[in-house]
Amino acid sequence: MINKNEDSGKKLVSLIILNYNGIELNIIPACLSSIFALTYPNFEVIFVDNGSHDSSVLYVQEKYAARGLVTLIVNEKNLGYGTANNIGFKHARGDYIALLNNDTEVDQYWLDEMVNTIENNAGCGMVASKTLNFYTRDIIDNVGHLLYPDGLNWARGKMEKDQGQYEIETEVAFPSGCAALYRREIFERAGGFDDDFFLFGDDTDIGLKGRLLGFSCVYSPKALVYHRYSATAQPYSPQKFFFVERNRIWILIKFFPLDTILKSPFHTLTRYFMHFYALLKGEGVGGKFIQEYSGLHLIKVFFSVYCSAAKGVFRMMQKRKKWAQKRTVDSTEIKRWLKQFRVTVRDVTLKV
Structure with missing residues (x-):
């Protein structure tokens, strides 16, 4: 070329x-x-x-x-x-x-x-x-x-x-x-x-x-x-839900400070609650998903996410150690990013 x-x-x-x-x-x-x-x-x-x-x-x-x-x-x-x-x-x-x-x-x-x-x-x-x-x-x-x-x-x-x-x-x-x-x-x-x-x-x-x-x-x-948003991958498909959720867990393990990881279940549960609320009202990401797939399908994908994420935890921990040595910034700077560039729970659940 x-x-x-x-x-x-x-x-x-x-x-x-x-x-x-x-x-x-x-x-x-x-x-x-x-x-x-x-x-x-x-x-x-x-x-x-x-x-x-x-x-x-x-x-x-x-x-x-x-x-x-x-x-x-x-x-x-x-x-x-x-x-x-x-x-x-x-x-x-x-x-x-x-x-x-x-x-x-x-x-x-x-x-x-x-x-x-x-x-x-x-x-x-x-x-x-x-x-x-x-x-x-x-x-x-x-x-x-x-x-x-x-x-x-x-x-x-x-x-x-x-x-x-x-x-x-x-x-x-x-x-x-x-x-x-x-x-x-x-x-x-x-x-x-x-x-x-x-x-x-x-x-x-x-x-x-x-x-x-x-x-x-x-x-x-x-x-x-x-x-053309998600022209190749459907925007509200089980496949997308699986990879988005599983990979964000791996991101958390690889890069986030330990105390942020320990607090993350609260933020995840808050997000899931808001998704459930949106699903009941037929709004947001949850509402879009349920228009095409059953609640049972959603539950099955949810469990597959956490099973797959758990299988990769050891690999992610190894990568975390590697990046702990390679990075040029400390945990305080990472927390600053999380605060400066934070998105609200309403945006991630109610916007589509």
Whole structure:
């Protein structure tokens, strides 16, 4: 894959796109077209197919890879979000690593704005986009991410009408993995994503790793992305519930201070109570889930979450020890993040 313009004087950005059945969903053509309309002069595209059973690989091979426009990597099966992106990173040559979901379209100035933000903010290692709903473009998908005290992450600004309330460049916890920019150093020093996660929570994991290594994350309000939310994975499916809940437990064990972990059951029970309340009223995340699945199904997934999480506790404790040695900040700083970037229980249960 040849850079768009190696002689521009701009640092090379490796743009990794992870795909699963993007042709079947009719999203890959629009995503790639928007990428090759970017005005940033020096980037490479690494397209990682995660075991698609549609014609995604054939389409990308004929239209882009055969012309030297993208590096095409084909996994024989679905390896999950983190592992597949780690494979993409092994082929990346850039000073910066940009991640994009296949169900996004980017504004032509998106990459210019992301690079400007990371280079103009001292200590910044990650940049969050202003991500809007693809179909209703005055509704916010996310403007960076926030954290709940039990390890759950949440999209800042989710489902709010965009009325100019997020037009200031500011620090956020970490970027959404659907459209993010990272310094290469974060991936190299952190060892990439956690291969155990498979799906969901990966952006929390790499975001906290970046922060533990001493980097901040800045939200770039002019870096516009349009996102078809959960086009590949259903937004209120048992699969999503399983991975979101299990992985937030592992996040808690890997990174949070001990006293915060001990207090976390209170926050989790409060969240579950609010979910139950929303479920009874047919509102929020619980209400959406129960529209398609039975209460018994929900209970079965709940127990499978905790069984799977328990099986991985030893591995997470080993990783906790590793990060206790590697991190450059203390527990006081982590608690400050949890306070500064905290999301309310009402937002995580009643917003959809």
